[in-house]
Amino acid sequence: MEAGEARELWKAAAEGNVERVQSLLESGADICEGNDEGLTPLMMAAQNGHAEVVRALLRAGAPWNALNPAGKCAGDFAMEAGHQEAFDVLLDAGMQAELILGIVARQTKRAEDGEKPYLQQRVEYSEGKLTDEENKGVMMAWENPLMAAHAKAICANGGHVLNVGFGMGLVDTSIQSHNPASHTIIEAHPEVYKRMLETGWGEKRNVRILFGRWQDVLPQLDSYDGIFFDTYGEFYDDLKEFHEHLPKILKKGGIYSYFNGLCATNAFFHVVYCQLVALELARLGLTTQFIPLPVKDCLDEETWLGVYHKYWQLDTYFLPVCQAEEDENEEDTVNAS
Ligand SMILES: C[S@@+](CC[C@H](N)C(=O)[O-])C[C@H]1O[C@@H](n2cnc3c(N)ncnc32)[C@H](O)[C@@H]1O
Numbered sequence: 001m002e003a004g005e006a007r008e009l010w011k012a013a014a015e016g017n018v019e020r021v022q023s024l025l026e027s028g029a030d031i032c033e034g035n036d037e038g039l040t041p042l043m044m045a046a047q048n049g050h051a052e053v054v055r056a057l058l059r060a061g062a063p064w065n066a067l068n069p070a071g072k073c074a075g076d077f078a079m080e081a082g083h084q085e086a087f088d089v090l091l092d093a094g095m096q097a098e099l100i101l102g103i104v105a106r107q108t109k110r111a112e113d114g115e116k117p118y119l120q121q122r123v124e125y126s127e128g129k130l131t132d133e134e135n136k137g138v139m140m141a142w143e144n145p146l147m148a149a150h151a152k153a154i155c156a157n158g159g160h161v162l163n164v165g166f167g168m169g170l171v172d173t174s175i176q177s178h179n180p181a182s183h184t185i186i187e188a189h190p191e192v193y194k195r196m197l198e199t200g201w202g203e204k205r206n207v208r209i210l211f212g213r214w215q216d217v218l219p220q221l222d223s224y225d226g227i228f229f230d231t232y233g234e235f236y237d238d239l240k241e242f243h244e245h246l247p248k249i250l251k252k253g254g255i256y257s258y259f260n261g262l263c264a265t266n267a268f269f270h271v272v273y274c275q276l277v278a279l280e281l282a283r284l285g286l287t288t289q290f291i292p293l294p295v296k297d298c299l300d301e302e303t304w305l306g307v308y309h310k311y312w313q314l315d316t317y318f319l320p321v322c323q324a325e326e327d328e329n330e331e332d333t334v335n336a337s
Pocket of ligand 1 (some may be wrong): 027138139147164165166167168169170171172186187188189192212213215230231232233290
């Protein structure tokens with residue numbers, strides 16, 4: 001394609017000229033070519049809020065998830081500029097593609113294939129963090145306010161509570177402050193389990209520890225009023241698999257929450273995955289709300305010193321509060337009496 005044609009496509013996309021965009025595409029203009037800053041026609045249309053052009057480019061095969069060198073996709077541009085319609089079109093495209101292909105989650109998985117499995121690695125507790133052999137942050141103290149909010153959400157109904165993944169014990173310490181009737185903790189890593197015992201978790205009155213992978217201890221579970229899930233070294237497919245068990249282990253009206261770190265290095269991918277999880281949970285009979293919590297102030301560059309990977313790069317944390325539907329028959333019985 002000639003450079004002039006590329007410039008014309010960028011101009012037409014940025015100006016919202018859908019007919020011109022279509023005729024340039026028909027004459028062979030490259031839909032993926034970016035300008036000097038790496039902005040593609042789709043990003044330019046999104047940035048300027050031209051939803052019709054966004055639709056036309058997506059229909060013609062523009063990838064919804066292409067990133068510019070700064071790590072932003074078209075959805076990020078629409079979101080930052082507040083263009084709701086263009087944002088919605090891109091969100092829909094992202095969800096459709098991920099439902100079928102799971103591109104973003106599988107890219108993450110492929111990148112980590114071939115590594116020593118986390119559960120076979122040594123872990124180290126040091127000031128404010130728990131790290132694996134590669135110095136990746138398994139858990140870090142900056143998450144403490146988030147863990148307190150998760151604990152509050154899942155303990156809202158009182159009763160019996162389950163937490164999957166002990167880590168630094170932050171969420172479990174908060175759960176204890178709500179004094180649940182029982183508090184079950186599943187933990188699979190032998191060194192983390194050892195730490196739990198050394199720090200007295202084995203002797204707490206209402207605590208039951210199940211040592212093993214959640215996948216293996218499932219038959220030992222009861223049903224709970226609140227459940228929190230936060231493991232490490234697992235993938236989106238594992239979270240999905242855990243969700244399939246919720247109808248059995250979460251009581252009617254019970255609250256479920258999970259550490260919401262899916263695709264947390266890109267704001268728009270993160271939104272796509274929030275919506276995908278909400279959709280998947282709706283199919284299982286749970287309603288989901290995301291409570292925005294600002295996290296910018298808990299995180300400065302010093303937080304990440306000595307940690308291999310900055311696993312969180314967003315300014316807001318969306319705390320999922322998911323509730324299992326009440327039994328309709330139960331309501332009918334109450335209404336009838
Ligand atoms: C991110 S940390 C949990 C942090 C915890 N929420 C807190 O407040 O400190 C993840 C924990 O899950 C454990 N884990 C990883 N895979 C697991 C699995 N399949 N079953 C149970 N625990 C697992 C890890 O050993 C680690 O202790």
